[in-house]
Amino acid sequence: MKSLYLSMLIFSSTTIYSQQLVLQPDANAGIDASLGYHDNFNTDFNNYGTDTYFKAFCIPGASGGRNSNRGVIKFDLSALPANVTITSATLELTATGYLNSLLPGHFGDNAAYLTQIDATWLENTVTWANAPTISAANQVLIPASSNANQNYSINVTTMVSNMYANPSINYGFHLSLVNEDPNDAAAIAFFSSDYNVSSSRPKLIINYISNVIDSLCTTNDGANGTDASLGYHDNFGTSANNYGNDLYLKAFCIPGADGGENTNRGLLYFDLSSVPVGSNVISASLELYGTGYLNDLLPGHFGNNSAKIYRVTESWSEFSVTWDNQPAASVSDFAVVPQSSAFDQDYVINTTTMVDYMVQNPQENYGFLLQLDTESPNSAAALTFYSSDSPTSDKWPKLCLTYVSNDSVIDIELPLEEEVFFIPNVLTVNADGINDSFSFDEDQFSHFEVTIFNRWGNTVHETTDKEGLLFWDGHNLSGDNCSEGIYFYQFSATTISGKSVQKTGFIQVIND
Structure with missing residues (x-):
């Protein structure tokens, strides 16, 4: 059998698959420390885990020698969901304005490096002497400041992506001056998580896209399938008959055996309750399998049998629906079924727009209606597929879809x-x-x-x-x-x- 795939171009709207995580911990949750070194006072063994500044400097010591400082900081990334792509990560640091009572916070040639740490450390025990090692391959350059009160927004996307992908080696960031020569005195100073003004503490802003794309293929089987034929023959009064157990899902219009018109349409419903309400459907395809014949005399597909699959807009019951009480369908929400090229052709029909509507509005999921474009007995035509009542299980109607659950979707204004x-x-x-x-x-x-x-x-x-x-x-x-x-x-x-x-x-x- 030939198989035809119908592709429909779907355009994006104001719904995007992106979320943001903002981390700005306080003194209890924050993990940062200063690493101090003064070669005249042995401060390299002191711990400064409660320093209210996150800073890097190098200046002459008060009694000669060198007075240097570096900073370490770590953010807990466990709030990021599994299986996401980080599209951006920004570290926002707020300037102190001063280093001490005599010196401004930023001064000198204070370009610095923010480097990924590659060894473990503890906030309350880390010192200059036991400082963790860093990886120069993963660092960003912080340009020299233009004024003493300059705040910084630093792009740390690559490093945060590495930390997220390998959580066991998330050891945070290391701040140090590019030039640590006391003769070229310089400093860059920000508030730490121990500072008492919450808005001034270090902030990590992470934007990410959910990669959790789920899929579902649901088949209308003989026990649970919901489909029916709607039959009309103007000489025999069949419009009041129910055909809920018809073995075929079909649409045709042919001359009646005793004259008049013999017309049929098909109804089909799938239970989508396993898809989270409000999920965004990326793709959905309805698979229908040709029978090869309509009856003993006629093939399954013949004539000018182009048709449409419409979204049904009213409720109906498989074992009471008839031609006379058939439900209404949307004339603007449909998929095109082109004319067949073989009498037993299978179809894969793109129903993304309709299925997305059904998932977004589950109370309005009433299924599909199959109907020929031209219903005239003078232009005899038919499309005939197996229904869920067919004894051939691999020919039952099937609906396959991929979707992103509403947990990972937000709406924005363009x-x-x-x-x-x-x-x-x-x-x-x-x-x-x-x-x-x-x-x-x-x-x-x-x-x-x-x-x-x-x-x-x-x-x-x-x-x-x-x-x-x-x-x-x-x-x-x-x-x-x-x-x-x-x-x-x-x-x-x-x-x-x-x-x-x-x-x-x-x-x-x-x-x-």
Whole structure:
């Protein structure tokens, strides 16, 4: 049998799959300490786990020699859900304004490093002498301050992603000056978690995308299936008959045996109660299997048999529904079923929009209606599939869907006109010229950055306004086609009017 896959382009809306975690612990939950060294006073063995400052400096000692300080800080990331992609992480530090009664908080050539720590330490025992080792491969440069009261927002996305991916080695961050020469006195000083003003304590802001995409394939079997035929023959009064145990799910219109019109439609319902209410459906497909015949004389599919699958909008009962009392259906919410190319053709029909509505509004899930586009006996045609009452279990109707549960979904207002962000979430990388790429309107932006991640958080594509093209065609950084699956994008930009824009979402890549 031939199988036809119907692909529908679904566009993203104001629903995105992104959340934010803000960590700003107090003195009880916060983990930070100063590491002090003064070569005339042996302070390198002292613990400063309750210091109200998180600082790095190097100045001449009061009695000569060198007086230096570094800082260590750690955040508990256990509140992050499992299986997410971190799209950004920012460490916000608030300046003290002063280092002591004589010196400002920031001064001198105070560029610093924030480096990932790669060994364990304890807040109440760590000292300069037993300070944990650090990894220079994972660090960011903090530029020199422009004034004594400068606050900093530091991009720590890579380091936090490493800590999240390997929680057993989350040992936090290490702060130190680039130049630790007392002859070039310098300092950079922030408040620590022990400071008594909560808004001034260190803050870690993490934005992440949920990768938890669930799937479900539900089959209408003989015992639990809900489907029925609606039959009408104007010479025999069949419009009042119930056909809830029909072996076929069919839509046809042919001349009646004794003249007149013989017409049929089909109703089909799936129980979606196992999908969390409000989940966002990424894809849904209805699988129907051709019987090969309508009766002893006619094939299953024939004639100009294009049809539609409509979303039913009223309740009905499998063993009481008839042509006369058939439920209403939405004329605007449907999937197209094209004319068959073989008498026994199977169909896989994209029903994403309808199923998403049913999941978002479970009280309005009344199933589907199958109906020919042309119901005229002079244009005899039929589509015939197996129903859930068929004895052939592998031919029962099947609905398969993937979805993101509502626990990982938030709604935001789009910051720009909708047409600027008319982004498809399906990309077919098959060089047929249809849906092979997506792009933003780069003329709307003075600056932009786009990064594409796979489900494991690895970057597969990135571009900025420096390259000049706000575009992705499904290839990875090596130029190869990405494998089929779900990918996530992070978009940040500044519009030509100066408005800041942030957007995230998903793209499904199909290579067929």
